[in-house]
Amino acid sequence: xxxxxxxxxxxxxxxxxxxxxxxxxxxxxxxxxxxxxxxxxxxxxxxxxxxxxxxxxxxxxxxxxxxxxxxxxxxxxxxxxxxxxxxxxxxxxxxxxxxxxxxxxxxxxxxxxxxxxxxxxxxxxxxxxxxxxxxxxxxxxxxxxxxxxxxxxxxxxxxxxxxxxxxxxxxxxxxxxxxxxxxxxxxxxxxxxxxxxxxxxxxxxxxxxxxxxxxxxxxxxxxxxxxxxxxxxxxxxxxxxxxxxxxxxxxxxxxxxxxxxxxxxxxxxxxxxxxxxxxxxxxxxxxxxxxxx
Amino acid sequence: xxxxxxxxxxxxxxxxxxxxxxxxxxxxxxxxxxxxxxxxxxxxxxxxxxxxxxxxxxxxxxxxxxxxxxxxxxxxxxxxxxxxxxxxxxxxxxxxxxxxxxxxxxxxxxxxxxxxxxxxxxxxxxxxxxxxxxxxxxxxxxxxxxxxxxxxxxxxxxxxxxxxxxxxxxxxxxxxxxxxxxxxxxxxxxxxxxxxxxxxxxxxxxxxxxxxxxxxxxxxxxxxxxxxxxxxxxxxxxxxxxxxxxxxxxxxxxxxxxxxxxxxxxxxxxxxxxxxxxxxxxxxxxxxxxxxxxxxxxxxxxxxxxxxxxxxxxxxxxxxxxxxxxxxxxxxxxxxxxxxxxxxxxxxxxxxxxxxxxxxxxxxxxxxxxxxxxxxxxxxxxxxxxxxxxxxxxxxxxxxxxxxxxxxxxxxxxxxxxxxxxxxxxxxxxxxxxxxxxxxxxxxxxxx
Numbered sequence: 001x002x003x004x005x006x007x008x009x010x011x012x013x014x015x016x017x018x019x020x021x022x023x024x025x026x027x028x029x030x031x032x033x034x035x036x037x038x039x040x041x042x043x044x045x046x047x048x049x050x051x052x053x054x055x056x057x058x059x060x061x062x063x064x065x066x067x068x069x070x071x072x073x074x075x076x077x078x079x080x081x082x083x084x085x086x087x088x089x090x091x092x093x094x095x096x097x098x099x100x101x102x103x104x105x106x107x108x109x110x111x112x113x114x115x116x117x118x119x120x121x122x123x124x125x126x127x128x129x130x131x132x133x134x135x136x137x138x139x140x141x142x143x144x145x146x147x148x149x150x151x152x153x154x155x156x157x158x159x160x161x162x163x164x165x166x167x168x169x170x171x172x173x174x175x176x177x178x179x180x181x182x183x184x185x186x187x188x189x190x191x192x193x194x195x196x197x198x199x200x201x202x203x204x205x206x207x208x209x210x211x212x213x214x215x216x217x218x219x220x221x222x223x224x225x226x227x228x229x230x231x232x233x234x235x236x237x238x239x240x241x242x243x244x245x246x247x248x249x250x251x252x253x254x255x256x257x258x259x260x261x262x263x264x265x266x267x268x269x270x271x272x273x274x275x276x277x278x279x280x281x282x283x284x285x286x287x288x289x290x291x292x293x
Numbered sequence: 294x295x296x297x298x299x300x301x302x303x304x305x306x307x308x309x310x311x312x313x314x315x316x317x318x319x320x321x322x323x324x325x326x327x328x329x330x331x332x333x334x335x336x337x338x339x340x341x342x343x344x345x346x347x348x349x350x351x352x353x354x355x356x357x358x359x360x361x362x363x364x365x366x367x368x369x370x371x372x373x374x375x376x377x378x379x380x381x382x383x384x385x386x387x388x389x390x391x392x393x394x395x396x397x398x399x400x401x402x403x404x405x406x407x408x409x410x411x412x413x414x415x416x417x418x419x420x421x422x423x424x425x426x427x428x429x430x431x432x433x434x435x436x437x438x439x440x441x442x443x444x445x446x447x448x449x450x451x452x453x454x455x456x457x458x459x460x461x462x463x464x465x466x467x468x469x470x471x472x473x474x475x476x477x478x479x480x481x482x483x484x485x486x487x488x489x490x491x492x493x494x495x496x497x498x499x500x501x502x503x504x505x506x507x508x509x510x511x512x513x514x515x516x517x518x519x520x521x522x523x524x525x526x527x528x529x530x531x532x533x534x535x536x537x538x539x540x541x542x543x544x545x546x547x548x549x550x551x552x553x554x555x556x557x558x559x560x561x562x563x564x565x566x567x568x569x570x571x572x573x574x575x576x577x578x579x580x581x582x583x584x585x586x587x588x589x590x591x592x593x594x595x596x597x598x599x600x601x602x603x604x605x606x607x608x609x610x611x612x613x614x615x616x617x618x619x620x621x622x623x624x625x626x627x628x629x630x631x632x633x634x635x636x637x638x639x640x641x642x643x644x645x646x647x648x649x650x651x652x653x654x655x656x657x658x659x660x661x662x663x664x665x666x667x668x669x670x671x672x673x674x675x676x677x678x679x680x681x682x683x684x685x686x687x688x689x690x691x692x693x694x695x696x697x698x699x700x701x702x703x704x705x706x707x708x709x710x711x712x713x714x715x716x717x718x719x720x721x722x723x724x725x726x727x728x729x730x731x732x733x734x735x736x737x738x739x740x741x
Contacts, residue, residue: 034410035346084591085583090406091345091528095579098521102572109566214353215421218414225407229400260426268425275418282411286400 007257009131009148014249014274016154017127017207018219022245023161024200025220026238029228030176031193035090036075037220039097040197041204041213043074045104048205053111064202070100071201072194079190127210127270150210157206164199165238172196173234211271218275219245222282229285244285248278307561318560321446324454325514325552325571331461331506332519333526333548335468337541338499340527341479347394347500348523350409352507352516354390356420358382359441360427367430376452376512383441383508390416391500395493441511446556446567453512460509464502475499476537514568521572522548529579532586547582551575605710606648611657611676612683613637614668616732619680627668628661683709685720687733692724698733 028037047070051062074096081092130150138145165172174182175189182189204216211219227240252274260267339345362382366375390412397408468475477485478495486492503523510519530544555571562570584591614629616637635645649666652658657672668676686705690696696704712720 029407032404032406034404034406035349036406038346038349038410038413081583085532086589087528087531088340088343088345090343091340091524094345094349094520094524095528095576098518098525098572099576102518102521102569102576105566105569106573109564109569212421214417215414217410218418221407221410221414225403225411228402228407256422265426266429268423268429269421272418272421272425275415276422279411279415279418282415 006131007253009146009151010127010270011250011253013127013130013148013150013154013210014253014270015246016151016158017210018223018245018249018274018278019242020154020158020161020203021207021216021219022223022241023158023165023238024196024203026224026227026241027165027172027176027196028200029221029224030234030237031196034221034225035093036078036197037200037204038214038217039078039093040071040074040201041208041216041220043097043100043104044070044201044205045213046070046100046107047104047201048208049104049107049111053107064205067201067205068198071204072198074100074201075194075197130210153206154210157203161199161203164195168192168195177234211274215271215275218278222275222278223248226278226282226285229282229289244278244281248281249274251277251281315560318557320451320454321449321560321567322553322556324449324457325446325556325567326549327454327461327552328457328506328510328514329522329526329548329550329552329571329575330545331457331464331548332510332522333530333544333546334541335464335499335502335506336523336527336548337530337537337544338468338475338479339503339523340531341537341540342496342499344405345524345528346406346409346520347391348503348507349520350394350413350416351387351391351500351504352511352519353413353420354393354416355383355387355504355508355511355516356417356441357423358384358386358389358420360420360423361386363427364423364430367427376456379441380456380508380511383511384504386416386420387504387507388501391504392497395496395500442516445512446514446559446571449512456512457509460505464505467498468502471495471498472538479537514571518568518572521575522552525572525575525579526551529575529582529586531588532582532590533588535588547575547578551578601710603651606644607652607655607657608679608710609638609706610634610648610652611668611672612680614658614666615673615676615680618668618676619732626661627673628665629668631664631666634666679709682712682717684732685717685724686712688724689720691733702734 025037028034044067047066047068048063051066055062074093077096078089078092081087081095082089085092087095127150131146131148133149134146135149135152136147138147171182171187171192174185175187175192179189200220204213204220207216207219223241223245224237226244227237230240231237253270255277256270256273257267259273336345336348339347359379359382362379363374365382366372366378371378393412394405394408397403397411398405403411474485474490474495477490478492478499482492485495507516507519507523510522514522526548527540527544529547530540533543534540551571551574555574556567558574559565559567559570582590585593587593613634614627617629617633618624618627631645631649635642640648649658649660652666652672653660656669657675658666658668661667683705686708687698687701690701690704691698
């Protein structure tokens with residue numbers, strides 16, 4: 001099988017998606033709340049479903065709004081149940097996200113005849129089909145480049161992440177490493193926490209249609225966890241995280257297309273392979289770090 | 294047109310579902326209720342071990358095993374859909390996922406959350422990859438494999454229920470046999486290790502039991518919603534009981550109830566997927582428990598707190614009155630001017646009035662105009678007792694904790710309300726002081 005222009009497109013979408021997720025995901029790992037990524041990526045479902053029903057279309061803005069609201073609510077509910085009910089944080093998170101996910105599923109099924117929304121698309125994503133959904137063309141010399149919707153959406157998410165993380169770098173750093181000190185220094189860790197969860201929700205939704213709700217977790221957490229093994233400085237962690245994410249995306253598509261060919265299998269899911277590739281990079285980092293120590 | 298029969302139709306259906314008259318409903322309700330019981334029971338241990346989300350990681354980690362088992366059975370010449378084979382594959386990769394989480398936690402830089410997140414997503418990714426291959430296999434249709442993710446509650450067959458019952462029974466028997474060991478592991482791991490219990494092996498056994506019920510639940514409610522079955526009933530039961538046995542039993546009961554009610558509701562309401570309705574029922578039960586649970590529920594807790602606050606307010610009022618009387622060498626009708634009492638503590642006017650009314654109702658004081666309260670004989674005795682307790686504790690602090698006399702008032706203020714008669718007797722014996730104890734520091738408005 002030869003390299004098709006579509007493969008370039010898929011790889012590019014994969015890289016954008018992985019990098020956009022890796023940036024907020026690194027902070028999830030540093031704050032030791034990685035599973036919040038799991039919770040939020042499930043819990044945005046009712047937000048999405050309600051946005052679909054209200055607008056009766058797959059417009060992006062209400063969808064993102066619904067998702068961000070649902071994501072922030074997950075964080076707030078988890079905190080509230082954990083504190084007032086003295087329920088362990090993991091359990092509180094599990095209760096909140098399964099409830100929201102079930103509610104979302106129910107809304108989607110109830111509205112199935114009105115809105116075209118496929119649960120399995122939310123779960124798996126369809127990176128292979130993403131390049132075909134072209135919304136604009138970009139004339140470039142003699143050739144005309146197609147710009148898929150996914151690239152625009154993910155680019156938007158990436159820019160939003162870059163801008164917000166650059167602007168609030170100090171706040172994120174201090175609340176991640178020393179929440180107690182950050183309170184006395186006049187920061188508001190709870191507020192920053194909510195904002196971060198909103199950002200994670202936004203990124204997760206942008207990445208949904210490409211990699212699906214569960215593989216988003218791999219994109220969010222694994223690069224950050226890998227970077228955490230390799231360095232101790234925050235800026236270096238973010239840099240490594242982005243590098244690992246991009247490498248995993250490229251490797252993922254290569255593995256999905258070319259590895260099966262070598263082994264005599266049919267090609268398989270790129271998003272799944274991206275998760276597997278990032279897992280392999282994490283394992284590699286684990287081994288390397290062990291040798292260094 | 295017969296209007297009557299139209300009206301009775303929903304009721305007839307309600308009756309059929311409630312009394313399990315339809316074979317299909319009976320099957321589904323039995324299956325989900327059994328599963329709820331098993332998940333609630335095992336989930337309690339998981340919750341107390343502070344590993345509630347391990348079920349989450351585990352259930353996602355079963356996917357590659359299912360896909361691999363499908364491919365392997367297809368390669369061996371079967372249809373690839375033999376249920377025991379698929380469940381074996383699921384159990385194997387789920388257990389592998391659990392072991393990976395437990396292994397990753399040992400690294401200093403990887404916290405629990407990250408370990409679970411990595412296993413969950415990477416295993417699921419591998420599952421998606423394998424499923425991609427499985428679906429492209431010639432001869433075999435992998436269409437049914439999706440039911441492991443979403444569940445196929447409504448189309449459960451007799452074999453599924455038998456599997457659920459068998460796997461749940463195994464999990465129940467093993468956990469009962471190891472009840473004492475699990476109890477120790479959940480509440481005091483360090484002690485368990487120090488006394489030579491194989492905590493690692495016990496953790497693995499618990500993980501294996503969770504795998505068993507998860508795998509049993511995959512078919513029924515799907516891998517995403519089985520997580521709720523493991524966490525929610527157990528977390529709800531903690532609001533009703535304190536000891537492990539009752540907690541696990543209540544969790545099993547709540548799981549059974551949500552399975553039964555959820556499956557029944559979904560049979561009655563059109564377009565309500567059973568998995569989702571069961572989860573929402575469990576969440577509703579959790580919310581009720583959070584609010585009204587007798588052990589730690591918010592409403593009973595709030596009542597207890599406010600009762601305690603009222604009692605403390607009364608004590609403070611009586612002590613303030615007694616101290617004023619003490620300073621004024623006990624005038625004959627024991628009357629205290631309200632402004633003096635108001636100054637003794639930082640009470641607002643309205644709060645003070647509420648306390649006075651409550652004390653009046655208790656028969657300890659009555660209002661004697663103008664703006665004075667008079668202690669009844671019972672009230673005076675109670676005031677003397679409260680003040681004496683306070684001063685005993687102050688004397689104890691001064692003698693034994695060596696706290697300066699000017700600093701003991703606040704400490705005693707916090708403790709005096711909970712000192713029982715035995716402690717008072719002990720204090721008296723320890724201090725060997727006679728009656729009445731005098732205040733070791735100036736009282737009243739000059740005290741601060």
